[in-house]
Amino acid sequence: MGEIKYLEAHNLPDKIESEEAVEELLSRPPVWLPALLEGLDGDIMFLGIGGKVGPTIARMAKRAVPNKRIVGVARFSEAGLKERLESWGLETHKCDLLNREEVTNLPEAANIVYMAGKKFGVDEDPSFAWAMNTYVPSLVAERFKSSKIVVFSTLCVYSFAPISGGGWEESVQPAPAGDYAMSCVGRERMFGYFSRRHNTPGRIIRLNYAIDMRYGVLHDIAGWVKQGKPIPIATAYASCIWQGDSNAQILGALAHTTTPTTPLNVGGAEHMSVRMAAHEFGRRFGKAPIFEGEESEYGWYNTTLAAQRLFGYPTVSLARMIDWTADWVGNDKLSINKPTHYEEREGAF
Secondary structure (H helix, E strand, C coil): CCCCCCCCHHHCCCCCCCHHHHHHHHCCCCCCHHHHHHCCCCCEEEECCCCCCHHHHHHHHHHHCCCCCEEEEECCCCCCHHHHHHHCCCEEEECCCCCHHHHHCCCCCCEEEECCCCCCCHHHCHHHHHHHHHHHHHHHHHHCCCCEEEEEEEHHHCCCEEHHHCCECCCCCCCCCHHHHHHHHHHHHHHHHHHHHHCCCEEEEEECCEEECCECHHHHHHHHHHHCCEEECCCCEECCEEHHHHHHHHHHHHHHCECCCEEEEECCCCCEEHHHHHHHHHHHHCCCCEEECCCCCEECCECCHHHHHHHCCCCCCHHHHHHHHHHHHHCCCCCCCCCCCCCCCCCCC
16 A cells, blocks of 8 residues: 555645545545554444545545455445445445345444435435434444444534534533434434443544535635625534544544443534635635625534544644635536535524
């Protein structure tokens, strides 16, 4: 695999030239990650690797610990994904996670990163979202009861918090709004139940908002400014983290599991002013941002102090993410056209 190329604050590009460069940068491990993963017993398996985050987090794991067996599991409906993962040295297994028999037949793995779920379009078929977000977790938690399991969740399981307090910490109990958030609490409850029943070590990652050049909160705001569209300002702040930094923290959580499983907020170190970010993009694009509505004191806000104590500050700063996004959007580079809906305030995704 060659020498590891690390994600380091002093060695970041001024801009990102291509989608290939994005993928490479997203999968660079920070210097602290390889030792944590080397200390794990056994292999690492990613369930639901076919989503936005899956390929880069799995590639990061392989780059960090090239001698470990890294396994990716998905339906592999996207053409070329299976081959791309295998070209990075990953083992792949095709599986419909809704199928109990197929889940049962998956190979053993000591460490599981669970990424499957349904967010967008929930209102079109709530039953499917509930099946993906609660039924599948029960199948997986039972099948891999002897493994460590790190689970993707969301800050949307919380109720709105006042920004003046810095956001909710992990001890605050969920109070979800809407089918998506309620089903995500169901996911957490399923993993929590089986963790207690079988003494399964785990961690539940309440993630917000990981960004890439092709999507994310900054991409949304930059696009609105460039297109001259009104920016909803009721959600006045957002927590942004470079997806490479969140990938690393999620992988690192495998070395910080608890029994029973417990939540961990992962996101930016600060809450970014949406108005500030819009003006930054406006300055670069030569356009005055247009705002719609009034700022509210409340929103989906949480604090990431616990994760910072484990992993330190994210490597990529907010200023750097804004610069990268301004260049990317300003030059009309690729977008995957999946708005984050961070501004949503009724829980309808």
